[in-house]
Structures are given as C-alpha cells and as structure tokens.
Amino acid sequence: MTGxxxxxxxxxxxxxxxxxxxxxDLLTRFEALLAAGESVEPHDWVPDGYRxxxxxxxxxxxxxEIIGMQPEGAWLTRAPTLYRKAVLLAKVQxxxxxxxxxxxxxETLGVDRADLLDALHRGRQHSSAAFDHPALTWADTGAIAWxxxxxxxxxxxxxxxxxxxxxxxAMRRVCQEEGFHVQQGYDQLLALSRGTPEQKRMAQDAVDRxxxxxxxxxxxxxxxxxxxxGVGAATSRQxxxxxxxxxxxxxxxxxxVDLCVPQARELGLTxxxxxxxxxxxxxxxxxxxxxxxxxxxxxxGDSHCARRRIAHRAAAHRExxxxxxxxxxxxxxSPEAAGEPAA
Amino acid sequence: xxxxxxSWEVFLCPRRGLSHSHVGSVRAADVRLAQxxxxxxxxxxxxxxxxxxxxxxxxxxxxxxxxxxxxxAADGKPFRRPGxxxxxxxxxxxxxxxxxxxxxxxxxxxxxxxxx
Ligand SMILES: [Fe+2]
Ligand SMILES: [Fe+2]
Numbered sequence: 001m002t003g004x005x006x007x008x009x010x011x012x013x014x015x016x017x018x019x020x021x022x023x024x025d026l027l028t029r030f031e032a033l034l035a036a037g038e039s040v041e042p043h044d045w046v047p048d049g050y051r052x053x054x055x056x057x058x059x060x061x062x063x064x065e066i067i068g069m070q071p072e073g074a075w076l077t078r079a080p081t082l083y084r085k086a087v088l089l090a091k092v093q094x095x096x097x098x099x100x101x102x103x104x105x106x107e108t109l110g111v112d113r114a115d116l117l118d119a120l121h122r123g124r125q126h127s128s129a130a131f132d133h134p135a136l137t138w139a140d141t142g143a144i145a146w147x148x149x150x151x152x153x154x155x156x157x158x159x160x161x162x163x164x165x166x167x168x169x170a171m172r173r174v175c176q177e178e179g180f181h182v183q184q185g186y187d188q189l190l191a192l193s194r195g196t197p198e199q200k201r202m203a204q205d206a207v208d209r210x211x212x213x214x215x216x217x218x219x220x221x222x223x224x225x226x227x228x229x230g231v232g233a234a235t236s237r238q239x240x241x242x243x244x245x246x247x248x249x250x251x252x253x254x255x256x257v258d259l260c261v262p263q264a265r266e267l268g269l270t271x272x273x274x275x276x277x278x279x280x281x282x283x284x285x286x287x288x289x290x291x292x293x294x295x296x297x298x299x300x301g302d303s304h305c306a307r308r309r310i311a312h313r314a315a316a317h318r319e320x321x322x323x324x325x326x327x328x329x330x331x332x333x334s335p336e337a338a339g340e341p342a343a
Numbered sequence: 344x345x346x347x348x349x350s351w352e353v354f355l356c357p358r359r360g361l362s363h364s365h366v367g368s369v370r371a372a373d374v375r376l377a378q379x380x381x382x383x384x385x386x387x388x389x390x391x392x393x394x395x396x397x398x399x400x401x402x403x404x405x406x407x408x409x410x411x412x413x414x415x416a417a418d419g420k421p422f423r424r425p426g427x428x429x430x431x432x433x434x435x436x437x438x439x440x441x442x443x444x445x446x447x448x449x450x451x452x453x454x455x456x457x458x459x
Contacts, residue, residue, distance in 0.1 A: 104368050114347045327372035337373040
C-alpha cells in the first residue's frame with residue numbers, strides 16, 4: 001500500500017523506558033523478524049540504514065526499468081514486421097509496468113515517486129549504466145532482451161524473497177515477465193541467426209556489444225575475494241545481513257555466464273569473451289575479468305548516451321505536464337470522479 | 344509530500360468463483376484514470392473477471408501494533424478452532440465443512456460451504 005500514512009512510524013509512547021531503550025526493543029523485534037525469515041512490512045519499525053538502502057536500491061531499479069525502455073523503444077517505428085512491432089511494443093510496455101510496480105514499492109518507505117523522478121532528472125539518482133549504450137541495429141532489441149533481461153532474471157529472482165514485503169511482491173510480478181522477455185529476445189536472435197548471412201552478422205554484432213554491459217553492469221562491481229572487492233563487499237555484506245540481497249554480485253554473475261554459454265551455442269552465436277571455457281574443477285565456466293577501470297569511467301552521468309537518455313526522459317515528463325494538469329483540473333471539477341463522496 | 348495524482352489500491356478478481364485480492368496500487372487523478380491505469384498495469388495478460396480501485400485513503404487498517412489489545416479476543420479460545428472437538432469419524436464423513444471445501448470456495452474464511 002502506498003501513502004505516507006503507513007510509512008511513518010511513531011515509536012510506542014515511552015513510559016518509564018527511555019527513547020533509547022525503545023529503539024533497542026524495536027531493533028530486537030526487527031532482527032527477530034529477519035531471523036525468522038518473516039517479511040518486513042510497511043508498518044514495521046526499521047532501522048534508518050535499512051530504509052535508506054531499500055529506497056536507493058528500489059529507486060535505482062525503478063529508474064532502470066523506465067530508462068531501459070529507451071534503447072528498445074527507439075526501434076518501435078522501425079520494426080521489420082508488424083508482428084515484431086507488436087511483440088516489441090508489448091515488451092516495452094511491460095518495462096513501464098515494472099517501473100510502476102517499483103515506484104509503488106518505494107513509496108511504502110515514505111518517499112514520493114514525484115521526488116524520485118525529480119532526483120533522476122536532476123542526476124541525484126541514477127539508472128543502471130547497462131542501458132547507457134546506443135541500440136544501433138534491429139538486432140540490438142533481441143540482444144538486449146536476451147542478455148540484459150536475462151541478467152535481470154538472474155539478479156532479480158532471489159529478490160522475490162527479499163526481506164522487504166512490498167519489494168518482494170513487486171519483484172515476483174517483474175520476474176515472471178522478465179523470464180518471458182528472455183525467451184522473446186532469444187526467439188528474435190534465433191530468427192536472425194537462421195536468416196541470411198547478413199542477418200546472422202547483425203545478430204552477432206549486437207551480442208558482441210551487449211555482452212559486457214550485461215555481465216558487468218547488470219551485476220555491479222565485484223564483491224568477493226581480492227583487493228578489487230573493497231566497498232562493494234561491505235555494501236553487499238550489509239545488504240545480505242538485512243536479507244535485502246541473497247547472493248553476492250559475483251555469484252550471480254557466474255550463474256548468468258553458466259546459463260548463457262549453452263544458449264549461445266544453440267543460437268549459433270559466439271559470446272565475445274575468448275576466456276570462456278568450462279572448468280570441470282569448479283563446475284562453472286571461467287570467463288575473462290571485467291575491465292572495471294574502464295567501466296568506472298563510464299559510470300553514471302558521464303557518458304554522452306547516459307545524458308541523452310536522461311534528457312529524453314526529462315523532456316517527455318515536461319511535455320506531458322499539460323496532460324497531468326488537465327486530468328487534475330477535471331478531477332477537481334467532478335469530485336465524484338475523483339473518488340470523493342458526493343457533496 | 345509533493346502534489347500529484349492520488350494513490351488508489353487495486354483489487355483483482357482473476358476469474359469467476361474467486362474473491363478480489365489486493366494486487367498493488369496506482370496513481371491517478373480520478374476513478375476512470377485509476378481504472379485505466381490498473382487495467383494497463385495489472386491486466387495486460389489474461390482477462391480478469393473484475394477489477395476494483397479504491398482510494399488508498401479510504402482503506403482503514405488496524406495496525407499490528409494494536410494487535411495485542413485489539414485482537415486478544417482470538418486467543419485462549421481453542422473451541423473456535425477446527426480439531427478442538429472429537430472427530431465425527433466414519434459416520435460424519437461428508438458433513439464436515441472442511442471435507443471438500445477448498446480454499447477458493449471458503450475464501451471468506453467462514454468455513455461454510457454450500458455443497459450437497
Ligand atoms: Fe523489466
Ligand atoms: Fe524486461
């Protein structure tokens with residue numbers, strides 16, 4: 001449920017116990033919920049850090065869904081057939097829906113989606129950098145759905161059991177549809193791969209360009225082992241302690257690579273990483289290290305493409321203002337339509 | 344809180360014979376826009392039997408913090424629970440409401456089913 005009403009929480013009236021004692025009691029109750037694997041709900045007291053972590057993560061996720069509409073959306077008017085156009089339109093509409101589920105979930109934490117969108121437009125919050133790449137050909141829409149949505153499924157399936165109830169429920173809806181998108185992207189790439197040599201080249205080229213954004217940016221920085229792990233590891237540990245995350249970025253990245261290798265083989269396409277090979281000792285595929293220094297430079301706000309995506313989003317919001325104002329004006333004139341009891 | 348369209352809770356009944364359940368919420372300026380947004384958001388696949396929208400502010404919840412005093416009457420009354428009494432045994436088969444009422448038919452939790 002949305003609305004600040006549920007999200008604000010007054011501690012129970014303090015009697016003989018001080019505010020600190022109350023806070024300790026509340027914390028104990030919160031930790032007991034987590035330990036029991038129970039979901040935390042909007043009316044429960046939560047530590048500030050937990051609320052902040054969730055708002056940041058859910059908002060970033062919601063922003064990624066709606067910004068992620070753009071690379072594929074750009075191909076809606078140029079789809080090769082009416083069928084593929086209808087399919088792509090449905091997929092892009094699903095992504096808008098994912099954004100809306102998630103903004104609703106964020107609002108249960110006492111923030112307002114208008115403020116979150118404002119933060120996105122002003123560059124105070126970001127979407128995943130995975131979408132800050134141009135979709136150069138029609139095949140990119142297939143590669144994005146297969147790889148980026150495929151990474152999303154791996155990343156997000158464990159979030160269906162995340163400790164915060166409204167987020168988990170939103171993720172269950174999202175994941176069902178993401179799984180569907182992966183199949184759709186695979187189907188599209190398969191059609192191209194089995195088409196003319198030129199179509200197959202186009203599919204391979206798209207996979208070459210979207211592989212690394214999916215492997216690197218959809219899973220975030222390395223958070224296990226070695227010196228590279230640093231800050232990522234600490235954040236990951238806290239997120240896991242609170243049951244927000246269930247696996248490290250690196251575990252999920254590995255799972256994604258393991259899933260993609262046989263699928264790429266079926267598609268007749270190559271993953272652009274010569275280091276990929278089955279490692280029987282680990283029972284996983286080895287793959288090449290991600291050039292994180294290169295990616296950090298391309299992180300939020302810096303790249304030209306990222307700026308274009310945000311500018312496009314902000315312009316659409318601005319240009320739609322008259323529609324929102326007209327709807328509000330109409331609702332004010334007919335209070336019944338606005339759901340208020342008749343005077 | 345910024346001004347903007349108000350929040351509506353959405354309830355969906357997927358098919359005949361089931362009750363409406365809460366599926367999420369939308370923001371919209373009025374009833375018809377809320378219904379349209381709810382349809383676009385929660386009914387893109389399949390055709391539901393029915394869709395409700397209710398202004399979020401019209402939902403009056405009893406918070407669990409009030410649980411102890413408020414719901415205390417449910418405690419300490421084992422005679423309100425199934426299994427408390429001696430089972431009817433073979434003679435009673437088919438008389439018990441639980442016998443073939445599945446969760447759907449007993450969605451209101453009354454334990455009453457109108458079979459036979
Ligand atoms: Fe999505
Ligand atoms: Fe998707």
